[in-house]
Structures are given as C-alpha cells and as structure tokens.
Amino acid sequence: MSKVEQSKKLELERIIFIGRTYEEYMDMFSLSKKDISGKKILDCPAGACSFTALANRLGADVTACDIAYYYTGVDLKNKGLQDIKHAMTSMEKVKENFVWDYFKNIEELKTHRLSALNECANDMTEHSERYIPVTLPALPFENEEFDIILSAHFLFMYADRLDYKFHLQTIDELLRISKDEIRIFPLVDLEGKRYKHLDKIINYLKEKNCTVEERKAAYEFQKNANSLLKITKR
Template identity: 70%
Template sequence: MNSGTKLDLERIIFLGRTYEEYMAMFSFTEEELNGKKILDCPAGACSFTAVANKSGMDVTACDIAYFHSEEDLKNKGLQDIDHAMEHMEKAKSNYKWEYFRTIDDLRHHRLQALHDVSSDMKEFSERYMPVTLPSLPFEEKAFDVLLSAHFLFTYADRLDYDFHINTLNELLRVTKEEIRIFPLVDLEGKRYEHLEKIKHYLTENGYTVEEINVPYEFQKNANSMLKISKVPTSI
C-alpha cells in the first residue's frame, strides 16, 4: 500500500459508537445476526466488532484509519473525544437528549467505545482491515450482512454522487444478503439530496430498497436507515 492512499492521522476523526447504539441504529436483534458473517464499513472507533465477537458473532471491521497503529489511534481518539465534548455545549440544540441524558453521559459512552475497540485491536488485529473506499480487499459475497454508519450521506458536502455510487457498488459486491446504512441525513441534519436518485439506481439494478425508522435518534432527524436487500436473480 503506497503512502498516497493513507489519510493523515490529523485528518481522521476517531470517534465511535457503542455496540448498543449499533443494535438500535440498525434495528437488529442478536438473534438476527447470530450465524451471519458481518462487515462494519467504515467502522472507525466503534466497538460493535469488539463486543459482537465476544458475544459469539462473526464481525470484521474496516476503515482507512486502520493504516495507523492502535496506540496512535487510541491517543487520537482521546483527543477527539475531548475536542467533541468541548464543542457539544454550543451544538446541544442540534441533538435530542433522550438516548444520552447529558454531555457527561455521552462522553462516558464514547470513552467506552474507544476502550473496547482499542483493547480488541491490540488482541485481534486481524479483525481490523485498513481500506481506502471505494475499493475493498474482500472476495465477492464474502459477507452476509454489511453495516455502514455515519459515512455515506453524512459527508454529502465532501463525497460526491459518483463516490456514493462507486462505494455502494463495492459494498454490494462483497455482500450476499443485505446492507444497512445509517443515517440518511448530512451533518446539518438535512436529508441527503440525492437519496431518491440513489434509491432509483438501486431498484433499477434489481435490489429491494426500504427506508426504515429505527429506535435511535441522537442527531436530530437521524432516525432512519436504508436497507438494501439483494434479491436472488431468477434463472
């Protein structure tokens, strides 16, 4: 991997959600995921992979951040949590304070996720694959289920429509059953402007697409996900 594909550590925001947040934002039960081969892409500092594997699931994480060492990422994560919490007070009105009651509660959950992922990376580094989207180093249909949180649609201001399509095609290539993407809004809480166009593209290519409300909302308006099901082609 040449150095040009790496992202400078200072440009990476290494903040993560907890396993419990994942189960809520993707509206999954453990029973639904047991026996499935799962990819979290991009996973960042989320602890879903760490906790799920301890529960007997089969989860792999991938992210551009994983080109960096576990120690460097942990230190960056601690800095990013401090930075985010300092600015959260000013942006408080952009969030719903129900899942998290206070900023201290939010800090606790972000620190817990960072601790879990850092410990797991140190012990099971093979679960954490460095990748540079829109390209993935996995075989076709390598995973049953793929989860993608706070990346596509979230960064609509810096990821153009072609990048979204190319990335979705790559995610679909490595997935056997379904993809779930959360949320459907950008950083300002606005619905992704090309979402209907993307849904039409996916439907035209033979996939079943559903917007599903989920039992999780922290950022205002971020309370639904896109479920893309791969329909078996008839012979």
C-alpha cells in the same frame, strides 16, 4: 508500511477517531442478537466503534474496516482520547442540534464514547486481523463475502465533500461483497437534511434488482438522523 499504503492513508491529524457503542449499533441498524448470530458481518467504515469487539463475543463473525487502521491501535487510541475531549467541549456550543433522549447529558455521552474507544482499542490489540485498513470506494474483499454490511455516519452524511459518483461507486462495491444485505445509517447530511440524491440512489438500487426499505430506527441523537436504508439483494 508500504509506499502504496502510505499514499492511501490520511494524515493522523485529519482523522476523527470517535465511535459508537455496540448498543448504539443495534439500535441504529434495528438489529437483534438473532439477526447477527452466526452471520459474517462487515462494519464499513468502523472507526472507534465497539460493535466488532462485542458482537464477536456474542457469536457473530465481524470484520471492521477503515482508513484509520493504517495506523497502530496505540496511536489511534491516543488520537481518540484527544478527539473525544475536543468533541465534548465543542458539544456545549451546539447542544440544541441534538436530541437528549438517548443520552441524558454530555457527561453520559462522553462515558459511552470512551467505552466504545476502549473496547475497540483493546480488541485491535488482541485481534488485529479483524481490523482492515481500506480506502473507499475500493475494498479488498471477495465477491459476496459478507452476509450483512453495516455502514454508519459516512455515506450520505458527508454529502458536502463526497459527491454522488463516490456514493454510487461505494454502494456498488458494497453490493459486490455482500451476499444478502446492506444497512446504511443515517439518511441525512450534517445539517440534518435528507440526502438530496437519496431517491435517485433508491431507484438505482431497484434497477439492480435490490429490495430497498427506509426504516425508522430506535435511535436519534443528531436531529432527524433517525432512519436507515435496508438494501436486500434478490
């Protein structure tokens, strides 16, 4: 690993390597198999999600990027197992902050998180070229390289530590590398409150000639985290 890469990556202990399943992604982003078939897609940041692995098998061309990918798949899988164990223990104390419809109980949630982690780790071993280490807001991709960009549980959610300027810089970068559309989920912060600058972001995007739509998703686990932003370039 180069000195530049070392300076960009977070310490492994500070990375939370937990991900969602392919099925969760399809529901979070209101996607059908037809929507992704034959499309070049970027998952940013992707974490330990299984979407890249499974969508590629179903005919899409998906690339994943994340700051975590500066580490090896083996290290990340071990970290992921620790993080899932810790998260499930912590979940017992805050169960009331979540909606238990999509998952019936913590044990079922754990099964899905382990499934996502295993699919991701196995795919990283077999297809390492799909997993690109990045440090947002800069991305190492060409202009209009991807048909669709998906961004889950990052932008807006961490409004307490990522400021408005960072959000704008990241969205500008996503617009640069997107040919057609960007979907962001959810639209709330960690407390379940609508991101306070969301209307400002929407107006900014409209000024850049984008069509912007807030959509309800067929997915809600964290309370109030049930909407996505679909940004279409004109």
